[in-house]
Amino acid sequence: MWWLDVFSSYLYALSVVVVVIAVLILVSGLDDFFIDVVYWVRRCWRSLFVYQTRERTRYHELYRPAERPLAIMVPAWQETGVIGHMAELVATTLDYENYHIFVGTYPNDPDTQRDVDDVCARFPNVHKVVCARPGPTSKADCLNNVLDAILQFERRARLTFEGFILHDAEDVVCEHELRLFNYLVHRKDLIQIPVYPFERQWNNFTSLHYLDEFAELHGKDVPVREALAGQVPSAGVGTCFSRRAMLALIEDGNGIAFDGQSLTEDYDIGLRLKERGMQEVFVRFPVLRYQRRPKCVEKFGQSRAEANVVCVREYFPDRLATAVRQKSRWIIGIVYQGYRTHGWKRSPVLNYFLWRDRKGAINNFVSFAAMLIMLQLGAISLLQLAWADAPRFVSIFAGQRWFDVVLVANIALMGNRMLQRVIFVSGYYGVKQGLLSIPRLLWGNLINFLANLRAIRQIIRCGDPRRVAWDKTTHDFPSIGGENRAKRSLDEMLVANGVVSEADLHDARVHCIDGLQLGSSMIHEGRITAGQLAAPIAEQIGVPCERVDLASLPSELLRAVPRHVALHYAVLPLRMDGSTLVLACESYVDPVSLAAIARQLGRRVRYVIAYKGQVTVGLRRWYTQAQGDRDPHHLLEMAADRGLIARERVPHLWDGYVSRQVMLGEILVAQGHLDEVAFRALLLSHARSELRLGEFLIGQGVISADTLHRLLRLQASLQPSVTSLLEQECADFEQLERAS
Template sequence: METGVFPLLGWLAMAERELLLFAGVFLLIGVVDELAIDCMWLWMKLTGRIRTRKVSRLAAESASLLGPAAVLIPAWQEDGVIGHTIRHARAVWPQNALTLFIGCYRNDPRTIKAALHAAQGDGRVKVVIHDVDGPTTKADCLNRLMKMLVAEELLRGTPYRMVMLHDAEDMVDPAALALCDRALEDADFIQLPVLPQPQADSRWVGGHYCEEFAESHGKALPVRAALGVGVPAAGVGCAFSRKLLKRMAHQNRHGAVFSTDSLTEDYELGLRVHQMAARSLFFRARGEDGRLIATRAYFPDRLENAIRQKSRWLQGIALQGWDRLGWSAHPLEIWMRLRDRRGPFAAIVLATSYALLLLIGVMSVMRWLGVLPPFPEDWFLHFLILANIFGLGWRIVMRFAFTAREYGWLEGFRAIARIPVANIIAIIAGKQALLAYIKSMSGVAPKWDKTYHHAHPADICSKNDE
């Protein structure tokens, strides 16, 4: 190629074409994948296979339970939020058949003190102190709570009917307990939507979770449930029949429900439900006020915390999940596991795409100056560019629509502006997840790489009501 006095530009032109092919092809595969989910969601929505139920909040909030229910909440260094979580749950869930099991560690006195203070002598709250120093893993803390639950059953002589999982920073929905209790008549595992709450002081980092969960829990997971494939548990706002958890414990050689060597024990738990041929239900419902019945929480509001959390998710689901869960012979299940495990590779494609944008900018200037010949007339490259432009436009429309539906049109526009932020977080998290996974192959035991919380939506709501 003739490039005048700049022979290096010839190599750059070759790199431009190869990177366009690499990024264009894999971005297009992603476009087709997402478009398939979108089309399925639209078709299932029109045919009634996916629906958002209408429920009476008043009836649900005042309904008695069909049997004893337990809520497990593991906590490590959560003295800033655990009190708000307990007080809010006690206030909005007045049912006497409820027991809150709060898992603390013996070397975390501040969390223990906050939990006991919030319990205020309520017999429904059991503060369970782990007999080892923390942090171990979230799964280990949950297993300790399950041991206490079994002991409580022996003491009462009555088994629990339902077990729910929540995190220390969750603001539970007043209608959720009774609705999950009733839904267990038709399913063994129920997952409610999760709604991250917008944060005025973290519109970009903390806010980007809003659109991700709005799309995932508004479209992708309902499609998975309707297709009859495994539905991952989110670890919060999920309910299991006690009988199912007992079966899981019996199948585990250690007799424990939760896998202590997994970074994402909640994700695995949901897929194990499907492997056991048990019934899963992704439960979407709205009250008379139009608000979604969902678990609300603040997500990480600082860049480094968001990257660390996303890195753990990617390592546990995409890399560790491959080792621990393998694949399935069912085509639809293979498709969904490919979607779950694409994160690290998607980070490479995204990084390549951003590098390509910079290169194209430089090369365009060179072509404008006449140093390089015009962009080659390659029909396939032009097709890739146009197809991906269409795909990006469609993704923007869907992201805006799902975000605006839950948070309003202003947050919908913010979701569009946050796309580069979400991509940058995904790129860095993908790199860190791969490095952490390689390190874990040397036999390093996993520890609770948790996110620290300093604000709680229930506290903000109570201040707004005053």
């Protein structure tokens, strides 16, 4: 029958395709098996011999080096509602303080800009950068704009960042990440930590297949690559570059660090730094705290060490179209642009891993074709089972012993592939996800095939892989509660509360006292009181406002707050509210600083706004007063006891003295030597110095010695002493007596 001839021809063609596909799968499977063998041999060797003679680095070692300034670079295109959550989560969870976040926005994305402005108002270490060109440009172009802003900030703040960290707005950063980078950045030039996607509902195979791939890639493949080739592909997030590496990238690019045409600038950078002989490292560092009674592992089959590595977490796309779009960008950047830009290298070992990067262009089609072939062969087998007299179609594969060996080998390699996937997924996510990774292999093959198909279509349409436009993928961010609170300006609140009129406020601006900010100047001129200034500041921030009685501060709390903490953050301990320590401050304490105070004191803290000058005088009295210095309040009491002033005048004179005290930092900012953000950055460095603030600023080149002497003279002239107030009060008292 004619249909039998047609079907036989189809089977013959199928047999040829099957042979080709089987051989290609065998080659790829042996390649993967080689990586498996290297990983497990290396792991056993290190366990049996290396760690028997050398102790593993414990997490408390990360706290030994001083906190170096680190810059986090975040590109943001249409990230409204995300960057605020990231900054808040970072501020409240990071066990680090000396860092700044620079967010790259676009001039045609006003919603994201407004969101970042609100974040900057709450977090002084977050800085908005507006790119020169409208978006969306490439991620690399946005990062170039961010890097330029960082270098400008360094010059303005007299600050030198030692590490430059890549993150996305949706990243959830590990508590010890910056500690780890700080520990390694003076020895390594590219530091990459693992990425572990967040879980979703068990049947969301699209999102969860990322979980499988990253668990194996960052659990096994990249560590082997680093061990054999000494080269680490950056993941684009959780990557730290040393200053030396960043300057080398800028030099190579004639002033531009990131390749603006690359869709995977992170992958490109790893290869460029390797060519420069830079040191690259992939770090899987578990943070295991000692516990008398170790908690049971949360999920069955989960490894305590694997599940506690310092890593980046984020949600990956959960829709097929979005996942295909993202992966096609990766394929274009790594396979096609990577080959076009970097070609092959002199090192055969590195070329082997470059081949592994690029074999996906073939493997994705091969894997999909294998799935189709399996479906066809399965249908034929079912047909033969259902029709006893059917011709033995599958007999075309019989009698080929070498092909049987290939099939058996492929089945064994596939079994090993599944086993490896289960092991590495289970280590972080538990056995449930490990077993589910097996059916997700098929869905992942489909996504990779469609992504490869889309990548090829884009390249054909553009004519050149380097002309393909950046195609951003949106992500989800885990909800952490709370809202970004936009703050009204202090000027608006003073007028709205009826403290001053618009005309008085305008006049105060015109006649603002040199060396003072507007609020302090208005107090000095008697336009407002310290309480009238403190109330809107507290309302603006959302914390209570309290008058501080310096004489009643508990001595045990004053001893509990170390001198360097009190002076660095300009806070005074007031009382214990249950298990929470209540602090007094005269201005906003950002969440980063508040979290750092809590960590250093080992207890929960909150703060209230004190009247201007009360914390300043308290710090001088309890933490900086030299032995033999006289208590200013005691001088007033003595004057009243001797009849030099009326007793009822003591509170008035004391309030006048306290509210007119001025700190050197306010004068520096008011006179334009530094902006407030740059001054806060310098204070972080000063906290580790034994020098007085003025001497430290001279050493940093912020001001000269002559300028410091001038500023100190200005400070002395702006803030009255108790003696001068008494002399004026006594003179007024004598004039009043003569007049009467």
